Amino acid sequence: MTSDFEAQLRAASLRVTRARLAVLAALRDRPHVDTDTVIALVRADHPTVSHQAVYDVLRALTNAGLVRRIQPAGATARYESRVGDNHHHVVCRSCGAIADVDCAVGQAPCLTASDDHGFVVDEAEVVYWGTCPGCATERTSQ
Amino acid sequence: MTSDFEAQLRAASLRVTRARLAVLAALRDRPHVDTDTVIALVRADHPTVSHQAVYDVLRALTNAGLVRRIQPAGATARYESRVGDNHHHVVCRSCGAIADVDCAVGQAPCLTASDDHGFVVDEAEVVYWGTCPGCATERTSQ
DNA sequence: CCACTCTTTTGGAATGAATCAAGTTTTACT
DNA sequence: AGTAAAACTTGATTCATTCCAAAAGAGTGG
Structure with a gap:
């Protein structure tokens, strides 16, 4: 260990x-x-x-x-120690909770920008913004 | 205006x-x-x-x-005033320069997470990390 | 196993983006 | 114009992160 x-x-x-x-x-x-x-x-x-x-x-x-x-x-x-598997994150707008999400579209979905402006791209980071289950029920129950 | x-x-x-x-x-x-x-x-x-x-x-x-x-x-x-067209950004790791990138895979490529953990997702933000042309030549010329 | 060099850590102070709070001004509506 | 609510001003404060110089520790060759 x-x-x-x-x-x-x-x-x-x-x-x-x-x-x-x-x-x-x-x-x-x-x-x-x-x-x-x-x-x-x-x-x-x-x-x-x-x-x-x-x-x-x-x-x-x-x-x-x-x-x-x-x-x-x-x-x-x-910080997280899960590296090298190209996974992404969902973030709750109201409480900041974070959960892992595996890549939806194949293995390296968005790694190819349509026009990279000459940048040498080595990583595509995806953040999904939304509301977590807890905050969602809280809001609807009010 | x-x-x-x-x-x-x-x-x-x-x-x-x-x-x-x-x-x-x-x-x-x-x-x-x-x-x-x-x-x-x-x-x-x-x-x-x-x-x-x-x-x-x-x-x-x-x-x-x-x-x-x-x-x-x-x-x-x-901040930017270009909104509502689901575009993303390339960011230079060394100088922080930012450029716009249009969505590679259709209109809302990564908006569907494979497993959203119950989150209600309303936006997918994509950041491409890399090196801008300026910093790239700087580094290779050293 | 010991000494030497370079890296890492300590402890404390400083930086700087962003927020909070109280009081004043401005906006929009009647 | 008159009024209530929203926005702004001023000034202080918070808090994550970084800087700094000195002390400790890791790894290498003897």
Whole structure:
């Protein structure tokens, strides 16, 4: 388990540190956690880790492709460890809840822009905006 | 010109104010402007408009659907007046430049999620991440 | 196993976009 | 014109994120 993370880090030629292992562990089974939550989870096991370390680690892991950063408009940054499978997200406009969605149209649906203006595109990110079941019933029942 | 904006505002049952007309004018021919730029543009004509007013106006116009807010991860909010035609954006990872892209796969390609988790989806936002021509040549020439 | 170098982390302060709050002005309708 | 509601002004505040310099830790070669 821990050695898994260690292997991941080494594969990405990142040094293996307590902070990094703790962040990976915190993200393991939790989708879409925001930075504050990561800090709290990390400190549950390692109370001395600074918030700055968590920010640095999240950036390093994001750059290395081990975690993915998602930041819907108007919300704080969230991170997830599910990477490399081209999945997307539904975001609730009223409560900010996020859920995973697999790609509707094949494997890389929107990866081809009609006119890319000369940009070299390497990723297509899709955010579905709507209302989650909870907020929907709340609103209709009023 | 101004009366156009006035009509737009009235159609959305929003009051017609100097600040709102100025913001609409500022967004007219400028795609993807950030809030600071909007403030500067508005003040060019109306020096007394407060930044708070601009924030309020942008939110009101966004809620009314007259402008669209876009906020790629890690950048400040930007606004555009091109609405209602389901177009998307390419964003440069290194300089943050944004360009419009029309929808590749038909009219509303990704609007149907494979499994929407009970969410009522009303919009699909697509962000293409990549490198703009300028940054690409810069990098290869080094 | 030890020393050396480079990277990472600590702890605290700073930045900056965005929001909140109270009081004043303006708009739209009668 | 007169009035109520909405919008705006001013100024302060919040809060996520970043910057900084010093201390600690990781990995490499001896």
